[in-house]
Amino acid sequence: MIKISEIIKELEDIPPVPKTALDLLELTNDIMANAGKATEILSKDPALSMKVLKAANSAKYGYARHIATVSQAVVILGFKGLRNLILGLAVYKFLNEKGSEEGKHLWRHLITTASLSKMLTDKLGQEDPELGFLCGLIHDIGKAVLMNRRTEIYNELFQRSEAENIPINELEETFLGFTHADLGRDVCRSWLLPGVLVKVVSLHHKHCITDIGDEGSSELLKSTIIADNLSKLFNVVSEHSVNFKPEVLKLYEHRGVDQKMLEECFIKLPEEIAKLEGIFPEIFAVEKLEVKVKVKLSNDAHEKTIRLFLLGKGIELTRSLADCDILLTDDEKAMESSKAILCDFFTDDIHHENQLICTNHLNEWLKQKKIITD
Numbered sequence: 001m002i003k004i005s006e007i008i009k010e011l012e013d014i015p016p017v018p019k020t021a022l023d024l025l026e027l028t029n030d031i032m033a034n035a036g037k038a039t040e041i042l043s044k045d046p047a048l049s050m051k052v053l054k055a056a057n058s059a060k061y062g063y064a065r066h067i068a069t070v071s072q073a074v075v076i077l078g079f080k081g082l083r084n085l086i087l088g089l090a091v092y093k094f095l096n097e098k099g100s101e102e103g104k105h106l107w108r109h110l111i112t113t114a115s116l117s118k119m120l121t122d123k124l125g126q127e128d129p130e131l132g133f134l135c136g137l138i139h140d141i142g143k144a145v146l147m148n149r150r151t152e153i154y155n156e157l158f159q160r161s162e163a164e165n166i167p168i169n170e171l172e173e174t175f176l177g178f179t180h181a182d183l184g185r186d187v188c189r190s191w192l193l194p195g196v197l198v199k200v201v202s203l204h205h206k207h208c209i210t211d212i213g214d215e216g217s218s219e220l221l222k223s224t225i226i227a228d229n230l231s232k233l234f235n236v237v238s239e240h241s242v243n244f245k246p247e248v249l250k251l252y253e254h255r256g257v258d259q260k261m262l263e264e265c266f267i268k269l270p271e272e273i274a275k276l277e278g279i280f281p282e283i284f285a286v287e288k289l290e291v292k293v294k295v296k297l298s299n300d301a302h303e304k305t306i307r308l309f310l311l312g313k314g315i316e317l318t319r320s321l322a323d324c325d326i327l328l329t330d331d332e333k334a335m336e337s338s339k340a341i342l343c344d345f346f347t348d349d350i351h352h353e354n355q356l357i358c359t360n361h362l363n364e365w366l367k368q369k370k371i372i373t374d
Helices: 004-013 019-028 035-042 046-056 070-096 101-123 129-138 141-149 151-164 168-175 180-190 195-203 215-234 246-255 259-274 300-312 360-368
Strands: 242-244 292-296 326-329 340-342 356-358
Touching: 004 141, 004 180, 019 035, 019 046, 019 070, 035 046, 035 070, 046 070, 070 101, 070 129, 070 141, 101 129, 101 141, 101 215, 101 259, 129 195, 129 215, 141 151, 141 180, 151 168, 168 180, 180 195, 195 215, 215 246, 215 259, 215 300, 259 300, 292 300
Parallel strands: 292 326, 326 340
Antiparallel strands: 242 356
């Protein structure tokens, strides 16, 4: 049986990031620390210094003039930006070392979740959108560690999860004796990360929050849970199935998180992700497609789900029949229109334990109807 303590010990013996980065990570948790000390630590690591400079000159910070010195870059990024950069690079290294498709897919999921979590945190007026970003970025750090350090075992669990449509954390509990959330919690503790991050990583699979603790961590946790689920819907690809849990949206019903807000987030998401180019490796782009689609389904949950899915594919949505190129509908009367395509994907039994299962079949269905091309 694999033990969490053994994996943590491996990370201590062969850390995923250089000592300079770990020293910086510890410094960012020190409220008495200053930019001068961070610059001094970075001077010992030219490679990391270059990454900090590149990040400071990225579109995210948008400075008109070129940032030429590390000390300037540290001031621009701030300790929060430095922490995000270091942890993001650590997670990327875990996932990239093996070069697997699963690792690439998880990296895309983490970047999307981080961006969505930041947007939700900002829209809801929570104290720190950058902390919301970081929660999304590292929420699956335990999964990244398992992919890297127990590759064969974890690949088997992942393939079984896909084939049998069983949540990966349930298989982890059965076959490993712990989940990636448990491992992620202990990784965060070993890196001396703030308690709020430890809580979010540990509890991100909870969908009914009752006694999480202080209000700040509870709000950040809820934002991360929603972003995690929405990111899965945004990133449906041909090789993966997605279990989208609509009930998680109820976590924020009282704060006005409705379909309109979520669609606004999905429309803005490609722009937010593009700003990360120059900070993190392998930032992907979502191309806008030259097609306008109107969705009109009898089942409200199905309509909301497919609207978000289509936005994630770069498709423009419209509510006007006259303005649309394609009408997706299950209404027989509407089928008289030359624009109408019968949306029969949702006629199958897609409900499983209160989950909407968007599989590769949805991608294939949209390809057949020539709504998407890849």
